[in-house]
Amino acid sequence: MSVPSLRSFASLTLPVGLLAGLLIGPAQAQQPPRLDVPYVPTPEPVVAHMLKLAEVGPDDYLIDLGSGDGRIAISAVQDHGAKAALGIDLDPERVREARGNAEREGVTDKVTFEQGDLFQKDISEADVLTMYLLSTVNMRLRPVILDTLKPGTRVVSHAFSLGDWKPDQSDVINGSSVFLWIVPAKVAGQWTLELDGKRYQVELDQRFQRVTGTVEGHPAGLRGQLKGNELHFTLDDRLYVGQLNGDRIEAVPAEGAQQGWVAYRS
Ligand SMILES: C[S@@+](CC[C@H](N)C(=O)[O-])C[C@H]1O[C@@H](n2cnc3c(N)ncnc32)[C@H](O)[C@@H]1O
Structure with a gap:
């Protein structure tokens, strides 16, 4: 049986609560959980691609928000060796189903719902x-993601974007869009850059992972991009790559990148 995509539901103007009532059937529809999103499972090839795009591995704790039958959390542990996974769902019936699936797959020591x-x-x-x-x-x-998740956390969404926060990567798999964002560190503000034995006052502006800055004595300024705690920027056509650690950014080795500089919050 082919599964309708959530996008086709999203394009309807009916309220989601009503859709959820229609989807879960008349018995439960009398006392439906007030779902923000109806249940539609992600097709298995799309699940596999989401986890590949996030490069899920043994150091990772994965959380699936609105976990349905548990397929993403279970696959993260079973197929990608994640150290643990948690699925959260408002619908008790989905949670029962997901727990049953985890039991059947023998992963209840690492996967919880x-x-x-x-x-x-x-x-x-x-x-x-x-x-x-x-x-x-x-x-x-989006604000919860930006303000509470650690810099470097990978966020993967099937089908739906995060508005004007552009993804770091996106793919289309079997007709479904998959988006990846890497939670950026926060670097906006005043910095002192020590470079070539001189000090420069720098003011950084940040919009999600994109960084621009004014640098005294360098009218063209700097332009850069954050990947978690790693800042890549160009200044006077030179590439700089640094790692944010507390209130300091230190140069890290990278091909073609300048070495021997440091920046710290002013
Ligand atoms: C489109 S399904 C996705 C299921 C699963 N993540 C997957 O991709 O196969 C959305 C899920 O979110 C759940 N849900 C809806 N509103 C929720 C809420 N406020 N809190 C937690 N789960 C919710 C629904 O019960 C449903 O299982």
Whole structure:
């Protein structure tokens, strides 16, 4: 049986609560959980691609928001060796189903499912966050993602974007879009850059992972990009790559990149 995509539901104007009632059937529809997103599973090839794009591996704790039948959390552990995974779903029936699937696959020591509202859960420990929600839900989550997740956390969404926060990577697999964002560190503000034995005052502006800066004595300024705690920027056509550590950014070795510089918050 072919599974309808969530995008086709999202394009309808019916309220999601009503859609959820229609989807879960008349018995439960009398007391439906007030779902923000109806249940539509991600096709297995798309699950595989989401986890590949996030480069899930043995150091990763993955959280799937709105975990449905648990396929993403289970596959993260079973197929990609994640150290642990958590699925959160508001619908008790989905949580029962996901727990049954984890039991059947023999992964209950590493995969857990919690019933509850994804907006009420602490997700700050995630190394990888996955979601197949809706644009409106993603946008409500965006400040939580930017303000509570560690820099470097990978966020993967099936089908829906995060508005004007451009993905670091995106792919189309079997007709479905998959987006990857890497949570950027926060670097906006005043810095002192020590370079070639001189000190320069730098003011950095940041919009998600994109960084621009004014540098005294360098009218063209700097332009850069954050990948978690790693800042890549160009200044006077030279490439700089640095690692943010507390209030310092230190040069790291990278092909073609300048060495012997440091920046610290002024
Ligand atoms: C489109 S399905 C995605 C299921 C699974 N992540 C996947 O990709 O196969 C969305 C899921 O979110 C759940 N959900 C909806 N609103 C929620 C909320 N506020 N908190 C937690 N889960 C919610 C639904 O019950 C449903 O299982």
